[in-house]
Amino acid sequence: MDIHSAFQRIDEKQAATIACLQGILKVPTVTPPGSNYTELVDYLEPQFQALGFTTRRVLVPPELIARIPLPLEGPRLNLVASWVTGKSEAVTIYSHLDVVPAGEGWTHDPFSGELADGKIYGRGSADMKGNIAPLLTALAVMRDLGIEPRYDIHVVLCTDEEIGGYPGVRYLAEQGFVKGHVICMEGTQDPLRVLGSAGALDVIVTTLGKQCHSGMNFLGVNALEAMVPILDELMALKAVVEARTSDIPLVPIAPNAPTRWFPMLNLDVINAGSKSNIVPSSCKLVINRRIIPEEKRDDVIAEIQAAIARGRTRSKALDVKVEVLPTYGPLRANRDTVHSQRMRESYKLLRGYRDEHFVSGGIGGSTDMGDVQEVLGIDDFVLCGCGAHDSNVHGPDEFVNVRDVMDFAKELLWYLATD
Numbered sequence: 001m002d003i004h005s006a007f008q009r010i011d012e013k014q015a016a017t018i019a020c021l022q023g024i025l026k027v028p029t030v031t032p033p034g035s036n037y038t039e040l041v042d043y044l045e046p047q048f049q050a051l052g053f054t055t056r057r058v059l060v061p062p063e064l065i066a067r068i069p070l071p072l073e074g075p076r077l078n079l080v081a082s083w084v085t086g087k088s089e090a091v092t093i094y095s096h097l098d099v100v101p102a103g104e105g106w107t108h109d110p111f112s113g114e115l116a117d118g119k120i121y122g123r124g125s126a127d128m129k130g131n132i133a134p135l136l137t138a139l140a141v142m143r144d145l146g147i148e149p150r151y152d153i154h155v156v157l158c159t160d161e162e163i164g165g166y167p168g169v170r171y172l173a174e175q176g177f178v179k180g181h182v183i184c185m186e187g188t189q190d191p192l193r194v195l196g197s198a199g200a201l202d203v204i205v206t207t208l209g210k211q212c213h214s215g216m217n218f219l220g221v222n223a224l225e226a227m228v229p230i231l232d233e234l235m236a237l238k239a240v241v242e243a244r245t246s247d248i249p250l251v252p253i254a255p256n257a258p259t260r261w262f263p264m265l266n267l268d269v270i271n272a273g274s275k276s277n278i279v280p281s282s283c284k285l286v287i288n289r290r291i292i293p294e295e296k297r298d299d300v301i302a303e304i305q306a307a308i309a310r311g312r313t314r315s316k317a318l319d320v321k322v323e324v325l326p327t328y329g330p331l332r333a334n335r336d337t338v339h340s341q342r343m344r345e346s347y348k349l350l351r352g353y354r355d356e357h358f359v360s361g362g363i364g365g366s367t368d369m370g371d372v373q374e375v376l377g378i379d380d381f382v383l384c385g386c387g388a389h390d391s392n393v394h395g396p397d398e399f400v401n402v403r404d405v406m407d408f409a410k411e412l413l414w415y416l417a418t419d
Contacts, residue, residue: 001147001417009141010409017405018120020047021133022113025122029129031098031163033073040097040129041079044157047136048081051143053155056080060159060171068165069325078168080177081155083139090180091151091339091416094169095132096161096368099124105396119399126387130400131185132157134386134409138416141409147417154179161368164200164327170371181339181380183415184369187387189404191353193340194383195248196261196362199291199330199370203304204284205230207317211281221316223283224272230311230320231267234287237307238265246292248332251361261362264290265304290364293332329370334379335360343382346411384411 027040045055060076079097100123102110108121115121124130135155142149156177159168172178187194207227212220245260252259265287272283291300301324312320334340347353369381386408392398 001145003414003418006141006145006147006413006417007410009144010137010406010413013137013140014402014406017133017137017409018115018402020136021120021125021130021405022115022122024129024132025113025120025125026111028111029098029124030101031072031160032070034076034098034160035073037074037077037097037159041077041157044132045079045081048155051083051136051139053081053083058168058172058175058177060166060168064166064171068160068163070163070165076159076168078159078172079157080172083149083153085148085152087150087152089151090154091183092154092156092178092180093135093183093185094156094158094369095128095185096158096167096169097129098160098162099127099129100162100394103396108397110398115402118402120402120405121397121399123398125398125400126188126385126391127393127398128186128385128387130387130405131385131408134405135185135412137409138412141413142417149416150419151180151416153416158368164366164368165325167368167371169368170375173372173375178372178376181337181382182369182372182378183343183382183384184367185385186367187383187385188389188391189347189351189386189407190389191347191351191357191359192251193335193344193358193360194251194363195333195335195360196246196293197331197367197370198263198362198364199297200328200366201289201291201297201300202325202327203287203289203301204323204325205287205308206285206321207283207315208319208321209279209281209317212279214277214279217279220279220281221318222279223317224280226315226317227270227272227283227285229314230308231285233307233311234265234267234304237303241265244292246294246362248293248362249360251363252359261292263292263295264364266290291330292362293330295330297326297329328366328368329374331367331370331373331381332379333381333383337380339380339382343384343411343415346414349414350407350411384408
C-alpha cells in the first residue's frame with residue numbers, strides 16, 4: 001500500500017467528511033430521553049452498507065432498559081456493522097451514539113455542526129459520535145484503493161453510555177458482538193495513554209421528618225437537620241476513601257494534581273425545604289462515588305451504607321431511605337499490548353510525537369468500556385479519537401478541529417491497513 005497516496009485520498013474527502021460529521025451532529029441524541037437513536041441509525045446504516053459492510057440492528061430488551069431509573073423514550077437501537085474477510089484477528093471499533101444535554105452558554109447552535117475558523121461545533125463532536133465520520137472516511141478510502149484490512153472489522157454504535165446503568169454495549173458484549181481487541185473512539189489527539197477510567201455510582205439518601213411551623217419547631221422533625229449526622233459520617237468516610245491510591249498514576253491534568261490516581265466520594269446535591277418558616281419534612285442527598293480498579297463495587301456500596309447507618313443512630317429522622325444507582329464499572333487498560341503500541345505509532349506518524357511526549361495514567365471520567373471488561377474479562381482497549389484536551393467536552397461550544405478529524409481518519413487507516 002502506498003500510504004502517501006492513501007492519505008492524499010483522505011484529504012480529497014475532507015468536504016465529504018465534514019458534511020457527514022455535520023449530519024451526525026444534527027440528530028439530537030440527548031439522553032435522557034434518547035428518543036432519536038433510530039433516526040441516527042437510519043442515517044448511518046446505509047453508509048456502512050455502501051462500503052460493503054453487513055449490518056444488523058440490535059435492540060436492548062425493554063426489561064433490561066427498565067433497570068435505568070430515568071425517563072427514557074423510544075427503542076434502544078444499536079448498530080453493528082462488519083467487514084469480515086476471514087482474518088485470524090478481529091477488532092471491534094466502538095462509539096456511543098448518545099450525548100449529554102446541550103446546557104447553557106453556547107454561541108453556536110449545539111445541533112448544527114457549524115463550521116467556523118477550522119472548527120466543527122456541536123454537542124457530541126468530541127464526545128464522541130463525531131469520530132464516526134473520520135472512521136467512515138478511512139474505510140471508504142480502503143475500499144476505493146482495494147486495501148484489505150489486517151483485521152476482521154466489527155463496528156458497534158451503541159446507546160446510553162452517557163447515563164450508564166445498562167448501556168447498549170454491555171448487551172452487545174453479552175450477546176457476542178464484541179470481538180477481538182477494542183478501539184474505543186473516546187480519546188483525543190493528545191499524546192495520552194489511558195491506563196484506566198473510574199467506575200461510578202450514585203447513592204440517594206432521603207431523611208424523612210415531620211413538617212410544621214418554624215415558630216413551633218417542637219411539633220415537627222426537621223429532616224434537613226436530621227441529615228447532619230449522616231453528613232458527618234460520610235465526610236469521615238470521604239477522608240478514608242480518598243487516602244487510598246491506585247497502582248496506576250493519575251493523568252497529569254493540572255500542575256497541582258496528585259501524582260497517584262485515587263477514588264473519590266463527593267456529596268454533590270442536597271435538597272430540602274420550600275420556605276424558611278416551614279420545617280422541612282424531607283431532605284435528599286445525592287452522593288457520587290468514583291471507583292478505582294482495585295476496588296469492588298459491592299464493597300464500595302457496603303461502606304457507604306455502613307456510614308449512613310452510623311449516622312442514623314444519631315439522627316432524629318423518622319425514617320431514612322437509601323437508593324443505590326450503579327452506573328459504570330472501573331476500567332483497567334493494558335498499555336503494553338501490541339495494539340496500544342500500534343496506535344501510538346500512528347499518532348507519532350501523523351502528529352510528529354516522540355515516545356517521550358506520551359503521558360500515562362488513569363482518568364476520573366467513566367466509560368462503558370468498564371462494562372465490556374466486566375463481561376468479557378479483557379484488558380486490550382485502545383482509547384483514541386479526534387478530540388483535544390480543549391474541546392470542551394460536556395461544556396458549551398464543544399468542538400473538534402478539522403485538522404484533527406482528518407488526522408484521525410489517517411490514523412485509523414494506517415492502523416487498520418498497514419502491515
